[in-house]
Amino acid sequence: MMFALLYDPLSEIRAVKHPSYSKVLLYLLTSVLFATVGVFFFLWRFLEPTTANAVSYVLFFLFGSLGALLVTSFFLSVALHVLDGKGGFYEGLAMVVLSAVAPSVMVFFAGAAAFIPFGLAASVLLLAFGCVLGAATFFRAGKELFELDYAGVFIGLLIASMPFVCASLMWWLSKVSIIQ
Numbered sequence: 001m002m003f004a005l006l007y008d009p010l011s012e013i014r015a016v017k018h019p020s021y022s023k024v025l026l027y028l029l030t031s032v033l034f035a036t037v038g039v040f041f042f043l044w045r046f047l048e049p050t051t052a053n054a055v056s057y058v059l060f061f062l063f064g065s066l067g068a069l070l071v072t073s074f075f076l077s078v079a080l081h082v083l084d085g086k087g088g089f090y091e092g093l094a095m096v097v098l099s100a101v102a103p104s105v106m107v108f109f110a111g112a113a114a115f116i117p118f119g120l121a122a123s124v125l126l127l128a129f130g131c132v133l134g135a136a137t138f139f140r141a142g143k144e145l146f147e148l149d150y151a152g153v154f155i156g157l158l159i160a161s162m163p164f165v166c167a168s169l170m171w172w173l174s175k176v177s178i179i180q
Helices: 009-015 021-046 051-084 089-113 119-146 150-175
Strands: none
Touching: 009 089, 009 119, 021 051, 021 089, 051 089, 051 119, 051 150, 089 119, 119 150
C-alpha cells in the first residue's frame, strides 16, 4: 500500500526489492497525480488562473513531472550501477519513485490546507515533513536497492546531478550574454 511510505517506508522499500514494475509504475502515476492536484490547489488559491491557463499549467506539470522522474531515474541508475555493479534501471526507478511519494502526497494535503484559515502554516509544516521523509527514503532506498552505503548513494546523486547542473549553467551563461 502506497501510504505505508508515510509511516513505515522500510517495509515498502523491502517490498520493492522483488522487481515489480507494475507496482512501481502505479506508485509513479499515483504520486504524480497527487502532486499535480496539490499544485492545482496552490494555483487556484494564489494565482486564480483562467481555465485555459490552469489546464495548461496542470498538464505541463503532470507530463513534466513524469518525464523528469523517468529521466532522473535513468541517470541515477546509470551512476549507481557503475558505483556498485549490481542495480539497474528498476532499482533506480524504484528509488526515485519511492522517495517522491511522501512529498507528492504532502503537496496535495498542503494545497488543500491552504484554503483553511491559518492553513499556510500547516502547509509549510506538511511540505517540510514530506521533503524530509522523501529525502530519507531516497537515501535508504538507494542503500537497500543498490547495496551501497549512504556515502555511495550521495556520490551517485552528485554524479547524476552533474549533467543537469552543467546544462543549467550553460543556459544561464547564454542568457547573461557571456557566451555569444
